[in-house]
Amino acid sequence: MTSEFADEARTRLAHLLRMSGPHRALERDRIAAYVRATPDPPLLGPHGIRTSGCPRCRHTMWEQRDIDGEPISVCSRCGHVTRPL
Template identity: 60%
Template sequence: MGTFADEARMAGNSERDRALIIAYVESTPEPPPLGPRGIHTSGCPRCRNTMWGQRDRDGRSISVCARCGFVKEADGGLS
């Protein structure tokens, strides 16, 4: 877990709050390296997890699922 999770442990007012925050952090995938266009996300149609906007080798905008690896053309989020 990263710094956010460490801070989240102290932020909650109850054990339940802290557990919910930590569970969220642990289940949220890390984004790809931040590029000049920022971070773009969408939902995966297969597993409903986070898809990160990226560029393929040819420079086309794609979205890649952090969980199952499904790839699709980006929804216009990257220009």
């Protein structure tokens, strides 16, 4: 059994492979390709995770909070930032 610290240090790929338990190389390759092609989500906050589409590059924007606690959306690919109206 691993400690909580060791479990938190695992990569996203390691977590997904461990959860799915793939036995074939093709399944492992598909999971690895998925991890490379999708952005890492931000830490789960008290408001959950909210996403939207980036108006510039059409990839995933994660809702986060700025230094004042106001909601902003940040694109995981190009870094574009928007503020809700």
